[in-house]
Amino acid sequence: MPLQQNLRTIDSDNSAATFGPASYSAAPPAYPHRSWPDAVAFREAVQHPEVTFSDPALKRAEVSLDRRGLPVAYSGRFAIVFRLNGEGEQKWAARCFTSGTEEEERRARYFLIARYMEELGDFAVPFRYLDQGIFVNGEWFPVLTMPWVSAPPMGRFVEKNLDKPEALRRLCGTLSALLGKLEETGISHGDWQHDNLLVAEGGTSVTLVDYDGVYVPEFAGRLSPEAGHPNYQHPQRGAEDFGPGQDRFSCLVIQAALLALSHDPSLWSRFSDGESLLFKRSDLAAPSASPLFYALRELAERSKDPVLADTLACLEDACYSAVGSTLPPVVPATEIVAPQTAMATPPSAAPAALTPLAATPPWYATSLSGKKWWQEGEVTLSSASGHTAYRVTAPPKEVFAYIERLTHPEVLTEENKNLWQARVIVPLIVSLTVLSLFWILRKAHFFPFYIFFWLFNLGNIGYAKWPRRKIYDELSAEIKKMQRLIEERKQRLSNRRAALGMSGTLQDFVADRLRKKSLQNTMSPPYNASLDTLHLLRAAGIDNALQLLNRSAVPGVPSHDMASLTRWVQTLEMEAQSEYRRLGGSPQAMTAEMSRLQDEISEFERHVAQLSREKEAFPNCSFGAYCRRLIGRPEPGTVSGRP
Amino acid sequence: MPYSAEINRAKPTAFFFLIDQSGSMDDPWGLDGAKRKCDAVADAINRLLSTLVLRCAKGEDVRDYFQVGVLGYGGAVRTGFGGVLQGRQFIPISEVADHPLRVEQRTRKEEDGAGGLIERTIRFPVWFEANANGSTPMTAAIEEAHQAVRAWCELYPLSYPPAVINISDGEPTDGRPLSAAERLRSIGTNDGKVLFFNIHISGSNKRSVEFPDSQVGLPDEFAQMLFEMSSVLPPRLIAEARREGFGASEGSRGFAFNADLRSLIQFLDIGTRTAELR
Numbered sequence: 001m002p003l004q005q006n007l008r009t010i011d012s013d014n015s016a017a018t019f020g021p022a023s024y025s026a027a028p029p030a031y032p033h034r035s036w037p038d039a040v041a042f043r044e045a046v047q048h049p050e051v052t053f054s055d056p057a058l059k060r061a062e063v064s065l066d067r068r069g070l071p072v073a074y075s076g077r078f079a080i081v082f083r084l085n086g087e088g089e090q091k092w093a094a095r096c097f098t099s100g101t102e103e104e105e106r107r108a109r110y111f112l113i114a115r116y117m118e119e120l121g122d123f124a125v126p127f128r129y130l131d132q133g134i135f136v137n138g139e140w141f142p143v144l145t146m147p148w149v150s151a152p153p154m155g156r157f158v159e160k161n162l163d164k165p166e167a168l169r170r171l172c173g174t175l176s177a178l179l180g181k182l183e184e185t186g187i188s189h190g191d192w193q194h195d196n197l198l199v200a201e202g203g204t205s206v207t208l209v210d211y212d213g214v215y216v217p218e219f220a221g222r223l224s225p226e227a228g229h230p231n232y233q234h235p236q237r238g239a240e241d242f243g244p245g246q247d248r249f250s251c252l253v254i255q256a257a258l259l260a261l262s263h264d265p266s267l268w269s270r271f272s273d274g275e276s277l278l279f280k281r282s283d284l285a286a287p288s289a290s291p292l293f294y295a296l297r298e299l300a301e302r303s304k305d306p307v308l309a310d311t312l313a314c315l316e317d318a319c320y321s322a323v324g325s326t327l328p329p330v331v332p333a334t335e336i337v338a339p340q341t342a343m344a345t346p347p348s349a350a351p352a353a354l355t356p357l358a359a360t361p362p363w364y365a366t367s368l369s370g371k372k373w374w375q376e377g378e379v380t381l382s383s384a385s386g387h388t389a390y391r392v393t394a395p396p397k398e399v400f401a402y403i404e405r406l407t408h409p410e411v412l413t414e415e416n417k418n419l420w421q422a423r424v425i426v427p428l429i430v431s432l433t434v435l436s437l438f439w440i441l442r443k444a445h446f447f448p449f450y451i452f453f454w455l456f457n458l459g460n461i462g463y464a465k466w467p468r469r470k471i472y473d474e475l476s477a478e479i480k481k482m483q484r485l486i487e488e489r490k491q492r493l494s495n496r497r498a499a500l501g502m503s504g505t506l507q508d509f510v511a512d513r514l515r516k517k518s519l520q521n522t523m524s525p526p527y528n529a530s531l532d533t534l535h536l537l538r539a540a541g542i543d544n545a546l547q548l549l550n551r552s553a554v555p556g557v558p559s560h561d562m563a564s565l566t567r568w569v570q571t572l573e574m575e576a577q578s579e580y581r582r583l584g585g586s587p588q589a590m591t592a593e594m595s596r597l598q599d600e601i602s603e604f605e606r607h608v609a610q611l612s613r614e615k616e617a618f619p620n621c622s623f624g625a626y627c628r629r630l631i632g633r634p635e636p637g638t639v640s641g642r643p
Numbered sequence: 644m645p646y647s648a649e650i651n652r653a654k655p656t657a658f659f660f661l662i663d664q665s666g667s668m669d670d671p672w673g674l675d676g677a678k679r680k681c682d683a684v685a686d687a688i689n690r691l692l693s694t695l696v697l698r699c700a701k702g703e704d705v706r707d708y709f710q711v712g713v714l715g716y717g718g719a720v721r722t723g724f725g726g727v728l729q730g731r732q733f734i735p736i737s738e739v740a741d742h743p744l745r746v747e748q749r750t751r752k753e754e755d756g757a758g759g760l761i762e763r764t765i766r767f768p769v770w771f772e773a774n775a776n777g778s779t780p781m782t783a784a785i786e787e788a789h790q791a792v793r794a795w796c797e798l799y800p801l802s803y804p805p806a807v808i809n810i811s812d813g814e815p816t817d818g819r820p821l822s823a824a825e826r827l828r829s830i831g832t833n834d835g836k837v838l839f840f841n842i843h844i845s846g847s848n849k850r851s852v853e854f855p856d857s858q859v860g861l862p863d864e865f866a867q868m869l870f871e872m873s874s875v876l877p878p879r880l881i882a883e884a885r886r887e888g889f890g891a892s893e894g895s896r897g898f899a900f901n902a903d904l905r906s907l908i909q910f911l912d913i914g915t916r917t918a919e920l921r
Contacts, residue, residue: 038912039697040690044765051755051763066703068746069766073700080697101886138754195701230649274706275651478833485800599653607801 036100037136039073039080045136046071046082046094052135055145058094061086077226078212083148091148096134096141107131107142108379109225113214115374116187123178124208125149128373149207154254155194158261158268158277161203165262171203172255173334178206179251180333188215188246192254193229194277204334215242218381231276234323235285241323248326252315253279255331259308260296267295273599282606287316289613291605307331400614402475406468415467422462422630429454463626472621475611482608486601493597506577513576514546514569527564533557545569645835646877648803650708656803656917657710657733657795658695660688661784663811664717668775670812672844672904680844683904684810685773688713691911692770696740709736712791713770716784718777724770732791743768781815785823792837793830803917804831806838809872810907812845814865824872835877840897840914841869842907851901853910854884856894866900873898883916 037045045052046063053059061084064072074081078099084092097106110129117124125146133143152160154171161167175197182188189196190213198207213226224242227233232250234241257277260267271278271292283290293316300309310330318326405411436451463469519537522529536556542548548569553562619625628634650656668681692711699706710733713723727742728734747767755761788807795805807827828839843866845851852860854876858867873896876884884891887909899910 038694040693043693043697044767047765048763051761068741068743068768070746070768072702073697074702075698075700273651273653482800596653603653603801 035137036098037096037141039075039098041136042080042082042096042098042134043071043073045134046084046096049084053094053143054130054132054135054140055143057086057090058084058092058145061092076210076212079144091150093146093148094134095144095146097144103142105381108381109214109219110144110211111374111379112216112218112381113211114372116185116214116216117211118372119185120181120208123181123206124211127211149198149200149209151198151200151205151207153195154197154199154206155274155277157199157203158194158258162261162265162268164202167203168258168262169203170334171199171206172258172331174204174206175251175255176329176331176333178208179247179329182247183245186217186244188244189213190215190224190242190246191226191228191232192247192250193232197254215244215246217244222381230281231279231284233281233284234326235281235319237323243324245324245326248328249318249323251329252311252318252326253277253284255329256296256308256311256315259305259311259331260299263303263305263308264299267299269598271295271602273602280606282610284319286613287319289609291609400617402471402614403618405471406619411467411471418462418465418467419629426462426630462630463623466621466626468619469621469626472615472618475615475618479608479611479615482604482611486604486608489597489601489604493594493601496594496597510573510576511546513579514549514572515544517545517572519543519545519548522565522568527568529561529565533561533565545572549573646803646879648801648832648834650803650917652707654799654802655708655710655735657712657792657799657805658915659712659733659788659792659805659807660714660723661781661788661807661809661811662688662713662715662723662771663779663781663813664715664774664776665779665813665816666717666776667779667813668717668773679773679775680812681773681775684844684907685769685771687904687907687911688771688810689767689769690908691915692739693768694912695915696736699736700740705737705740707735707737710734710795711736711739714784714787714791715774716780717774718780720780720784720787725772728770733795739770743770744772745769778816779811779813780817781809781811782817782820782823785809785820785827789823789827789830792827796830796832796837800832802832802834804835804837806840806914808840808842808911808914810842810844812843819868821868821872828874836874838874838877838880838897838914839872840910841873842899842902842910843869844907845901845903849901851899851903851906853889853899853902853906854891854895855898855900856892856896861900869900870896870898880913880916883913887913889913 049061049063050059064083064085066072071082074083079095079097081093081095084094086092097103107129110127114127114129118126127144127146130143130145132140133145134141151157157171158168189208189211191210192208196208196210198209199205200207213224213228215224219242222242223239227237227239228250232253234249237249254277257279260278267278278292278296280292283292287293293312296308296312300312307330314327314330432454433451440447519529519534519542521527523531523534537543537548537554540554542551542554545568548565552566553559557565648654648656662684664681668684669679672678672680672683695709695711696705699708712731712733715721715723722730722732724731724734724739726744728738745768747769748764749767750762750764752760752762792805792807796802824839828836831837849862852866855861855870858870861867861870876891876895876897878893880897881891881893881895884895889909897914899906902910
């Protein structure tokens with residue numbers, strides 16, 4: 001397919017939506033409502049790279065397979081990534097998009113983003129967006145290709161280097177440098193998190209991946225295409241918070257966690273659950289109520305580390321302030337020395353018909369025109385007011401569901417009804433009671449029991465049925481239920497811990513069981529050891545099954561007795577082994593189960609903490625408050641603006 | 644706000660499939676009749692399990708965001724997984740990923756992009772086998788799902804509520820399942836009630852009805868019963884259904900009548916969409 005020769009360079013002031021020539025031969029195919037393949041269809045397609053990909057380098061590559069012979073996949077929210085092993089040691093990433101909505105918009109965004117990514121150097125991976133990149137079900141679909149970076153993601157790096165505080169602190173400095181570079185370039189990544197930062201060279205090299213949420217100056221005034229990982233973002237960040245400096249907050253979150261871990265690695269097992277470094281959204285939403293913030297403040301004081309203390313203060317301050325007002329990081333940026341490892345020649349991304357010219361150009365350049373790939377296409381961003389073009393979900397704020405229920409129309413009506421009934425019926429019953437008592441005093445023939453009935457009604461209609469109190473009771477019951485569940489989980493966890501404690505491995509477990517079996521047990525059928533034999537064994541220092549294990553003979557013990565004793569030990573050994581398997585198979589399985597329980601406990605505890613905060617914020621429900629409502633007096637100390 | 648709980652490894656969500664394996668599933672599906680109904684449904688379920696595994700895949704490890712159960716009913720009610728997974732009700736998705744019954748090599752004819760056709764073999768993991776014989780004890784299956792899901796909800800009270808998806812082609816032979824379905828829909832987690840979806844697959848070529856919001860236009864009593872059994876879609880799923888081109892409205896129920904294979908796969912996909920995964 002011949003490239004147009006009339007390409008022109010972009011004017012520097014042409015920063016508006018459109019650049020490049022209008023006639024681009026590889027213009028995106030216009031299929032507004034074509035059916036888009038799902039992740040499974042892409043996984044089936046990449047099993048044959050030679051036919052599915054258009055890029056010659058990818059065509060020659062083999063897709064990485066897992067142990068079941070299926071392609072290894074990394075799922076994101078909008079895309080699925082496959083790893084391809086090219087010639088030599090070169091590996092490629094092929095990113096396939098799993099949704100076809102906003103295809104045009106996405107294409108335009110990647111064209112613009114690519115220009116800036118080049119300026120980031122080693123902090124980012126050069127990529128190419130191919131409109132006709134992958135052939136699925138008889139149609140071409142776009143693909144983003146880039147060299148595969150084999151460095152581990154930050155989450156795994158931290159886990160591996162918990163015992164190397166200097167590596168964690170080095171990473172802090174590198175992150176500051178990365179942030180500085182991004183801000184200097186005027187862009188932001190938007191989704192710094194454990195899976196999107198790849199860390200190498202002992203923490204001195206960081207590479208950003210996943211550019212779905214990147215901001216570049218051309219996007220000014222638009223909405224963010226995604227909100228970022230909630231455990232790393234400002235609790236109030238919404239779709240309109242899209243601009244430079246967006247990564248400051250996540251940088252602080254990560255640095256605070258890294259600095260704290262460099263002092264106390266045990267924080268990792270206490271607070272991390274694989275979906276965060278340490279901080280969760282709930283911690284960031286309410287730093288004053290967060291056990292993590294409490295632990296870290298204490299740690300900062302104990303370790304007398306001013307950098308940690310300042311970072312923590314900075315983060316806490318940022319949590320309470322507006323989204324855009326986060327301060328730059330406290331940790332000084334380390335100077336980055338470019339690693340000397342040259343990147344292997346990337347695939348020539350020129351259309352298949354072109355034969356490579358004499359000198360192999362960098363793969364993001366086009367051989368004929370000498371221009372970068374993103375300069376040749378025509379991209380048009382839809383108008384900035386096209387808000388529907390971006391699908392955004394703002395991270396939810398802390399909601400007090402029970403308190404919110406108080407303002408529901410049906411609760412309000414019910415409350416009004418309750419109050420009016422009480423206002424009418426209470427005086428009525430009181431006056432009837434007084435009249436009845438008066439009547440009894442006059443002619444005391446019998447006691448009018450109906451007074452009790454009235455009084456019962458009084459209780460039933462009024463305070464006991466007050467909707468606010470009922471909601472409060474539900475809230476209390478919920479807290480009790482959650483606490484019961486936490487107790488139950490803790491019980492299970494301690495059981496597991498006990499089981500694991502005495503059974504580091506299968507051998508330990510069996511040995512422990514055998515040690516607990518006294519020789520006394522052998523005196524009963526079917527073993528029928530004699531008392532004499534037992535005495536002889538005791539004399540030889542053998543008191544339990546473990547000591548008998550692997551002893552073929554004991555002086556003085558007849559051989560038939562010895563045989564039956566050996567049988568006894570073997571039976572016990574088998575029983576212990578099967579019990580071990582029943583308990584969870586391997587120590588690994590048990591540890592996994594325990595960490596799941598631990599995660600659940602902390603999740604439940606967070607929920608209880610939130611409910612307790614809600615309980616504290618709940619308006620007064622005492623009888624006094626009810627009486628004040630009855631006579632229409634304003635309540636002291638309640639949330640204003642509520643009826 | 645219900646149906647918004649974040650899904651993570653400590654708060655997974657669950658999917659439970661009830662699959663008709665009665666004798667009538669042996670009939671061919673559609674006009675061309677190339678495939679038996681039970682084979683098509685088994686393929687759809689296997690494909691869906693692949694989709695669920697892929698949604699949780701981060702390289703070699705599969706994160707346990709989901710737990711999955713399969714129950715077949717034909718003659719009697721039995722668990723649908725075989726091999727190592729046999730007899731278990733809810734299985735973490737990582738174990739599902741690790742233990743398919745087998746990985747089949749399937750041949751497919753596809754366009755090569757240049758006007759020709761090429762044949763390719765594709766590896767296709769299989770967990771669930773097609774099976775067709777006996778009566779249709781749907782009520783018993785729903786009862787059993789109710790027991791299993793209730794136990795699950797007690798274990799995971801903060802999770803995104805589980806979805807139960809029932810696929811059938813005929814009338815139940817053990818009474819009306821309405822009250823069993825109502826009991827099933829009444830349980831839930833703090834985040835909302837269980838979602839119960841029903842898919843009726845047909846042998847006829849009548850027009851299909853997806854996500855209806857009223858009984859008007861449903862051909863018979865049986866369709867109306869399935870409609871009544873199904874949950875009203877939460878707003879998020881209404882939006883998802885619309886994005887996929889279905890005419891869903893407020894009050895739409897998770898029900899498809901006379902579905903064909905394409906809408907069956909789409910329906911399953913929409914029914915298993917949840918709050919956003921990271």
